[in-house]
Amino acid sequence: MGFELARRLGVAVGAVGVAAALAAPVFGQGIPAPDAATLDAQWQVYAGDTVPSVVEFSPMRATQEVALADGGTLRLTSLHPGVNRWYLLERRPAEGQGRAESWHFENGDAATWFVSLTGGADPALLIEGAGDARECRPWAGETSDLATAAGSGLPYAPVCGGRLYLRNKVSGSRTNREAVSDFLRKNVVFGDKLVNLIKGTFFEDAFLESAALGGEEDDTGAVVAALGQADLDRRPLMRTAMGLPVEGAPDGMEAGSWYVADGQEGVFASVMQPGLISAEILKARNGANWFDGVEQNADVYLVAFDLGRFDVGYELGTDHPGLEWSSRPQRSGIDWNIPGPDGFARPDPLVRNGMLSPALTPRVVAGIAGGFKRDHGAFRFSDYAGFNRGHHYGFISNGVTFSRMIENLATLYVTVDGEVGMKTWQEADNAMIPRLAYARQNGVSVVERDPGTGASVPGPRVTSWGGGNWSGSAEAQLRTLRSGACLRESGGRKFLIYAYFSSVTPSAMARVFQAYECDYGMLLDMNSPELTYMALYRQNEAGDGLVADHLSRPMAESDPWLDGSRVPRFVTFSDNRDFIYLLRKE
Incomplete structure (x- = not known):
């Protein structure tokens, strides 16, 4: 980093100070x-x-x-x-x-x-x-x-x-299936399954889900005390198409309440619709738009992980996100003479193979599709397109920076001692790099804490299509299938919350995260169940492999067929997309 940069990042100047801080x-x-x-x-x-x-x-x-x-x-x-x-x-x-x-x-x-x-x-x-x-x-x-x-x-x-x-080096989803299957069956508990990738991109309301609402006084079971309830004006019973089995909800789930995921200690699920959010949140003119008639009835599924029980990691896909230039920002000068925004466009001599290590498979609980591919992971419009080389989203895996952390971007990170954080990256945060094991940047904040009031509020670019790089359709239609994540501390515990929004704008995402009292929230990916994939993993009945419980049933269509049944992505076969994974602590 050099002594001048060390001073600028708050690292002690002098050989002993630099070594102590960085080693x-x-x-x-x-x-x-x-x-x-x-x-x-x-x-x-x-x-x-x-x-x-x-x-x-x-x-x-x-x-x-x-x-x-x-x-x-x-x-x-x-x-x-x-x-x-x-x-x-x-x-x-x-x-x-x-x-x-x-x-x-x-x-x-x-x-x-x-x-x-x-x-x-x-x-x-x-x-x-x-x-x-x-x-x-x-x-x-x-x-x-x-x-x-x-x-x-x-x-x-x-x-x-x-x-x-x-x-x-393997080709994501096209590796020698027989060789992988034989190895996992012989060497890994739960190993006799492989994963493929089936592509498909759909926009707007192709995956809109809208549950039938029942009587509001039906008791659907105990509420998870540590997470409480979302701030809603109504709490009807929702009979959704959510794929996760939960305890205590035989007739449906009460909107905004949390339920224990069946057989998954430390994992909780919740459902709601944006139109149920309290009027106090919705009437605030603090940086979010009103809902239209579709998104106010769009089902939202959430899964919370008690981070006291889980380790979080991040693995790159065989192909995505890439290391080359995005086609979105303008380039000039020296930028035309280098293959990527960081100086290289290939991971060589390192190998990206898009799969969880077999050594970690027995502990795996969940897999979540990571985020935008490189071409979409930079700004085409607004001020952010004009500096920092277009703000290409950064990512770190196993302590190696594959793409540099860029200031102003929403960042999920994990330190070498397992601390999970989420924030808008600033220049001073580069001092954290020596202590980071994993990081993924994706756009700008959906919600953050107001420094004056401490309230959860929409991020400053939630309503700006180009300014937030929210994408959607080519006509700038912001409502589509989206996924996001937020962090929340409650009752002395920290939770990572994943959310699947069946057809919403960034404004609706923000209001949902506010209703669930998120400390900081960010977008992950969008437009199809394949790209917003989230599944919980468990041992199959035969005891020789893993099966996936998908948050939304259409996600199962991106799992491949093997021997007449579907097998889960990410954990038993190489995938070309990046993913976040959760392991039970040892």
């Missing part, structure tokens, strides 16, 4: 921590106008290099030692003796295993943890383990006794 958390076993000068040099590159590759977007990386007997070298890089999940191994031959090779590894147990290189005449990967230390040479032999793993057709191919996975 946290403790690196532990494995590759020795970089010294202050190395960290500073990596930050200078990271903070530059452009960077040459995604590896330079890993400013916390720690590298170790050893010599080979043939004159070549092995270099091992822990891309973020605080996350301890991704490693890059590079073999560089002696000059004139062939081409360099690289392998991207996923740590099979980031809480246990630390990886480094041994020296000497016969170097090896040293994998340490839980009182154990094992050496591994997957590059050795006439047909090496790495060659076998690379040719396996698996998105994650085990090496070194399954302590590491080789991340292979």
Whole structure:
């Protein structure tokens, strides 16, 4: 970052201060921590106008290099030692003796295993943890383990006794199904299923859902005390098409109340329609438009996750979001000479494979489609199109920045110690980068807290189609199927709330999030159930795979068929779209 940038971001100036601020958390076993000068040099590159590759977007990386007997070298890089999940191994031959090779590894147990290189005449990967230390040479032999793993057709191919996975390049939704199925069945509990992607984009009211309203005095079960009730003027019984089974609602769900998701401890569901929101919220002229006759009756489904019980992560799809330029903002000068807004357009030498690691599959509870693809993830109109290179949405996975965090954008982030936050990114927030494991930016805020009153209010660009990059149809029709997320603290607990809006404008999204007392809310994606996908995962009856309970039944149509039944996306087969996932804490 350089000492001047360090000063600007509030980092102590001086070698000891920079190292202390940027090296946290403790690196532990494995590759020795970089010294202050190395960290500073990596930050200078990271903070530059452009960077040459995604590896330079890993400013916390720690590298170790050893010599080979043939004159070549092995270099091992822990891309973020605080996350301890991704490693890059590079073999560089002696000059004139062939081409360099690289392998991207996923740590099979980031809480246990630390990886480094041994020296000497016969170097090896040293994998340490839980009182154990094992050496591994997957590059050795006439047909090496790495060659076998690379040719396996698996998105994650085990090496070194399954302590590491080789991340292979695959085509999202078109990977060798038989190979993946066989591996998961043999190696992962709940594993005998694969996932495909069925595309389709629809606009306006194609997925409008509107429940029949029943008697308001029907008791549909106990209300979840910690979440309370949404601020509504009426609480009719709603018989919706929501796909999640819930407890205590055999005849329907009371609008605005929360119900425990059946069999999913720490997960709660709620339903409502915007037209039920209290008049006190709706009459305020604080940055949201009135509803039309369609969206006031459009069903909204919400799912709340008690973050005290879950870890949150983010994985990129094989293709989306991309790293190239969006076609939306104007470019000039040097921008025409670089392949993407950050200086690169490909993730090489890292591998994006669009699937949850098999090591995490037994803990997975939910998957949520991540957000806009790159071409839509930048501004065409308004002031935001004219600076910050059009405000391309940023994203970070496993401590590696694939696209830079941009100020003014709504950001969901997770730190290396598991804290989940949501905010409008500011320049000073770049000081958080060393501590971030995951982040996804998507547009501007839907709601935020008013600094004066503390009330949840619409974001300042909710009513501006171009100013908020809200998209919709080509005719700027803002009402469509949308998904969003918000954070809320209540009763000493923090909740991540996902919301599925069957046909609404950003104004209706804002009013719904206000009614549920969200602290900060943002848009995720829109226009089809595939792009707004959300499912809870559970073990199937046979005990050999996962099945998905979809928030909205049309979402199931983006799950593929295998052996006569649907199987869930994201968790058992590579997908070309990015996704947010929730794991039960260990």
